[in-house]
Amino acid sequence: MTGGAGFIGSHLADALLARGDEVVVYDNLSAGKEAFLARHKGDPRYHFVHADVLDTADLALAMKGADVVWHVAADPDVRTSGLRAEVHVNQNVIATLRVLEAMRVAGVRRIAFTSTSTVYGEAKTIPTPEDYAPMEPISLYGASKLGSEALISAYCHTFDMQGLAFRFANIVGPRSTHGVTYDFYHKLKASPKRLEILGDGRQLKSYCHVDDCVSAMLFVESRPWPRFDVYNIGSDDAIDVFDLARVAAEVWGLKGVEMVATGAKGSGGWKGDVRRMGLANEKIKKLGWAPRYTSASAIRATAEALAREMGNISR
Numbered sequence: 001m002t003g004g005a006g007f008i009g010s011h012l013a014d015a016l017l018a019r020g021d022e023v024v025v026y027d028n029l030s031a032g033k034e035a036f037l038a039r040h041k042g043d044p045r046y047h048f049v050h051a052d053v054l055d056t057a058d059l060a061l062a063m064k065g066a067d068v069v070w071h072v073a074a075d076p077d078v079r080t081s082g083l084r085a086e087v088h089v090n091q092n093v094i095a096t097l098r099v100l101e102a103m104r105v106a107g108v109r110r111i112a113f114t115s116t117s118t119v120y121g122e123a124k125t126i127p128t129p130e131d132y133a134p135m136e137p138i139s140l141y142g143a144s145k146l147g148s149e150a151l152i153s154a155y156c157h158t159f160d161m162q163g164l165a166f167r168f169a170n171i172v173g174p175r176s177t178h179g180v181t182y183d184f185y186h187k188l189k190a191s192p193k194r195l196e197i198l199g200d201g202r203q204l205k206s207y208c209h210v211d212d213c214v215s216a217m218l219f220v221e222s223r224p225w226p227r228f229d230v231y232n233i234g235s236d237d238a239i240d241v242f243d244l245a246r247v248a249a250e251v252w253g254l255k256g257v258e259m260v261a262t263g264a265k266g267s268g269g270w271k272g273d274v275r276r277m278g279l280a281n282e283k284i285k286k287l288g289w290a291p292r293y294t295s296a297s298a299i300r301a302t303a304e305a306l307a308r309e310m311g312n313i314s315r
């Protein structure tokens, strides 16, 4: 698994090991933490390779004999992607190409890929189904993930491989190291009476607990594999940024926080920030999977986890 030391990857590694798989985590630790996987040290079914996805030789060696490559590594920062177009193309598109080439060399036929709702851009249909068109990403990050999906599809059809792409809503939960709840935690820790909210605070989005995210992926992956297919993974509802901040502040015991939106009515948080996002879950639900968390309960659990992991906020 590439990116297995990161937030989502480490939860996926936990679940794969718990179901009895042998797991090779391949991560350059640019954002991931070995500590997330410390509990598996000494388990003969767990292996860690400290290397970069762009190093094809290391990659092909690490995946030799694997049944499935979980390609999770990426630069996931939507916010800065407009400032770092090259980084996103390298870390997402070229990195995916390297993974696919290494699979060809190593003779591995199946790839499961962590994609994103941002591939849809400002969709006119919300909740957005997987067959929504036209796909018009508005961030470099979204574009790089859509490009990666296209490469995977083409490799599957050209080289007799099989692929799954999972388009995630905002994933939250324990061990998160980025995202809005994480940002609010740090802002409020520095200044517990006032919270600056990027944009107008009315951005309405779906948040999905990482346990739901991992269980959905394993559910689809354990079924018969198509040539290539795409699944949305999100909660059934959405929450706006003000409500999200209220839920988190309540968990942290902060009352009367002044919430100050930085943007005018109708503005997003940054260039490339989609204002409304909700994913249709019907396709995966028809197969028998459903999320356990709502957006609000997922945020609550994340705020609780942040307080556990980094200490509560006190005034």
Ligand SMILES: NC(=O)c1ccc[n+]([C@@H]2O[C@H](COP(=O)([O-])OP(=O)(O)OC[C@H]3O[C@@H](n4cnc5c(N)ncnc54)[C@H](O)[C@@H]3O)[C@@H](O)[C@H]2O)c1
Binding pocket: 002, 003, 004, 005, 006, 007, 008, 009, 026, 027, 028, 029, 030, 031, 032, 033, 051, 052, 053, 054, 071, 072, 073, 074, 075, 076, 091, 095, 114, 115, 116, 117, 168, 169, 170, 171, 172, 177, 179
């Ligand atoms: N967190 C979300 O809300 C969300 C939403 C949609 C999609 N995704 C996707 O899910 C995946 C995991 O996201 P995350 O939130 O866990 O991010 P993360 O930053 O915690 O994890 C990414 C991991 O990949 C590793 N990595 C990055 N570049 C690498 C490289 N060149 N070589 C080897 N390892 C490398 C990092 O060290 C890190 O461990 C990403 O593909 C991301 O785009 C995340």
